[in-house]
Amino acid sequence: xxxxxxYILHLADNALILGHRNSxxxxxxxxxxxxxxxxxxxxxxxxxxxxxxxxxxxRMNNLSPEKQALTEDDLAYLRDSTEFxxxxxxxxxxxxxxxxxxxxxxxxxxxxxxxxxLLGSRDPGLAAISEKSxxxxxxxxxxxxxxxxxxxxGTPESHSRMLxxxxxxxxWLPELFVAADYEQAAIANGTAIDPSGLFKDWLxxxxxxxxxxxxxxxxxxxxxxxSLSGKNGFHSEHLGYILAEMQYLQRAYPxxxx
Amino acid sequence: MEKNTPSExxxxxxxxxxxxxxLDHKHAGxxxxxxxxxxxxxxxxxxxxxxxxxxxxxxxxxxxxxSAPDEAGSFFDPANDKVYRYPNFYNLPDELKNI
Numbered sequence: 519x520x521x522x523x524x525y526i527l528h529l530a531d532n533a534l535i536l537g538h539r540n541s542x543x544x545x546x547x548x549x550x551x552x553x554x555x556x557x558x559x560x561x562x563x564x565x566x567x568x569x570x571x572x573x574x575x576x577r578m579n580n581l582s583p584e585k586q587a588l589t590e591d592d593l594a595y596l597r598d599s600t601e602f603x604x605x606x607x608x609x610x611x612x613x614x615x616x617x618x619x620x621x622x623x624x625x626x627x628x629x630x631x632x633x634x635x636l637l638g639s640r641d642p643g644l645a646a647i648s649e650k651s652x653x654x655x656x657x658x659x660x661x662x663x664x665x666x667x668x669x670x671x672g673t674p675e676s677h678s679r680m681l682x683x684x685x686x687x688x689x690w691l692p693e694l695f696v697a698a699d700y701e702q703a704a705i706a707n708g709t710a711i712d713p714s715g716l717f718k719d720w721l722x723x724x725x726x727x728x729x730x731x732x733x734x735x736x737x738x739x740x741x742x743x744x745s746l747s748g749k750n751g752f753h754s755e756h757l758g759y760i761l762a763e764m765q766y767l768q769r770a771y772p773x774x775x776x
Numbered sequence: 777m778e779k780n781t782p783s784e785x786x787x788x789x790x791x792x793x794x795x796x797x798x799l800d801h802k803h804a805g806x807x808x809x810x811x812x813x814x815x816x817x818x819x820x821x822x823x824x825x826x827x828x829x830x831x832x833x834x835x836x837x838x839x840x841x842x843s844a845p846d847e848a849g850s851f852f853d854p855a856n857d858k859v860y861r862y863p864n865f866y867n868l869p870d871e872l873k874n875i
Binding site: 549550551552554555558660661664668 | 807808809810813814817818821822825
């Protein structure tokens with residue numbers, strides 16, 4: 519695949535998979551208002567993914583005008599898990615409220631820094647989508663950070679659940695800051711930004727909130743012998759189940775509409 | 777087992793929203809939240825999803841004092857038939873026209 523659309527697909531897949539995971543809470547939230555809040559966040563993310571998939575489809579169609587035109591639906595519903603480029607962090611199971619909050623917290627801080635950087639992208643389509651999405655992401659950052667404080671600096675139970683969540687999710691964080699090959703190519707031609715450059719600011723922001731929440735601050739993981747690269751299509755077992763559920767209808771009834 | 781649900785521990789808040797074209801905050805509903813910040817965000821998530829408003833006030837319900845419905849008669853009816861309380865009731869003499 520040519521470099522540029524793959525980077526856009528990576529951004530789109532991040533938003534879609536996390537949006538889908540968050541949407542699994544709909545109807546199951548601990549409190550009505552939080553059920554609605556997280557569903558709203560899921561909708562924001564899926565909306566962002568739509569914009570990005572539309573952009574990717576447009577680019578891919580321009581590159582291969584002789585082939586049948588792709589749509590956002592083709593990209594979302596008809597690719598297999600090895601073709602998805604989302605971060606492995608985002609496909610993890612929801613777990614309890616603490617784990618979901620922590621995942622949202624880690625990712626939204628990163629996404630805000632990333633999209634702010636993309637405002638200067640040479641790709642006007644990406645810059646425009648970033649500008650529109652930033653307002654939504656700022657709210658995700660606010661909402662998730664406040665919940666991290668409430669749970670971390672809450673009861674003994676909420677505190678220990680946050681500690682468990684950190685133990686489970688922290689190993690997936692290093693992937694955020696390592697650029698894939700297609701990402702390097704996009705950085706080189708000015709359309710993407712280098713995620714490794716975001717680490718310092720991300721760490722400061724995240725640790726500030728964790729300290730407020732009386733939680734241990736994050737220290738960069740030592741390079742383990744085993745690490746997955748969702749950005750390159752190497753996923754945990756969870757993505758298969760997510761796609762099986764998400765793509766079932768389109769694959770069982772191809773081309774179906776409401 | 778002791779009940780410890782949020783709706784029994786968290787106070788109730790009344791939500792007032794001002795629309796883009798409006799001048800005053802209108803009562804939109806109520807919700808439970810642990811504190812003012814959460815109440816504000818919950819109000820934003822629940823009551824402004826469809827672009828209903830640009831400004832939110834939240835007040836703990838215990839701080840709202842309402843008139844008693846069964847006193848409505850003695851509270852409000854006497855004002856119904858006192859036309860002399862309106863400025864238009866009075867005719868100004870011509871000499872005072874330019875006052």
